[in-house]
Amino acid sequence: MPRAIISPSVLASDFGQLTAECKRMIKGGAEWLHMDVMDGHFVPNITMGAPVLSCISKGVPGIFMDCHMMVAQPEKWVNDIADARGSLYCFHLEATSEPLPLISAIHERGMKAGVAISPDTPSTAISDEVGEAADMLLVMTVYPGRGGQKFIERCVPKVAELRARFPDKDIEVDGGVGPKTIDVCADAGSNVIVAGTAIFGAEKPEEVISLLKQTVDTAQAKIATR
Numbered sequence: 298m299p300r301a302i303i304s305p306s307v308l309a310s311d312f313g314q315l316t317a318e319c320k321r322m323i324k325g326g327a328e329w330l331h332m333d334v335m336d337g338h339f340v341p342n343i344t345m346g347a348p349v350l351s352c353i354s355k356g357v358p359g360i361f362m363d364c365h366m367m368v369a370q371p372e373k374w375v376n377d378i379a380d381a382r383g384s385l386y387c388f389h390l391e392a393t394s395e396p397l398p399l400i401s402a403i404h405e406r407g408m409k410a411g412v413a414i415s416p417d418t419p420s421t422a423i424s425d426e427v428g429e430a431a432d433m434l435l436v437m438t439v440y441p442g443r444g445g446q447k448f449i450e451r452c453v454p455k456v457a458e459l460r461a462r463f464p465d466k467d468i469e470v471d472g473g474v475g476p477k478t479i480d481v482c483a484d485a486g487s488n489v490i491v492a493g494t495a496i497f498g499a500e501k502p503e504e505v506i507s508l509l510k511q512t513v514d515t516a517q518a519k520i521a522t523r
């Protein structure tokens with residue numbers, strides 16, 4: 298049964314704050330930290346790349362960096378992210394015509410491989426072969442590009458479709474997820490939860506992390522008995 302994993306999407310205005318926030322989230326119960334890598338091509342914004350991730354991994358020993366690569370050429374950054382000690386390299390299916398060789402390249406560099414789909418991409422675009430080869434599947438519940446957007450509920454059936462085909466895989470949701478939207482995500486079968494605003498905007502982030510985790514674990518236990 299896939300276990301609940303909470304992966305806060307780290308928001309910070311300077312580097313010292315970034316590492317401090319990562320440490321605070323781990324202390325608050327987060328297993329992974331979601332790193333939004335945006336290149337200004339695949340999405341309009343630019344965030345951070347391998348040099349910043351390298352500093353974070355040095356500053357936060359043992360961190361699991363869940364690197365969400367919102368980039369136009371995902372093949373290009375595998376080595377740099379591996380050298381920066383990225384733990385999981387999640388690329389967008391829309392950004393490559395060769396997902397299987399890319400998954401192999403990611404595995405060869407010792408990282409887990411994730412495959413993301415944007416809201417307008419159907420879950421069936423992830424073939425059985427690609428889904429089996431990947432370690433994690435990411436269903437975006439907002440259009441990639443920035444935090445703080447409204448959850449798009451019509452993306453949720455894609456989670457259920459993927460969970461039915463891949464019962465043992467990690468399935469992540471990202472975008473507008475928080476206490477108000479976790480139930481539908483968890484019931485559909487997602488077990489890796491990315492949250493930015495809902496966690497960082499909370500007075501007690503650890504309570505939000507705990508609620509998200511409990512909701513997923515309860516839903517996974519129900520799904521396992523179906």
Ligand SMILES: O=C(CO)[C@@H](O)[C@H](O)COP(=O)(O)O
Nearest residue numbers: 441442443444445473493494
């Ligand atoms: O990558 C993205 C959006 O592109 C997400 O990781 C968001 O940054 C999550 O933030 P919230 O929607 O939870 O505020």
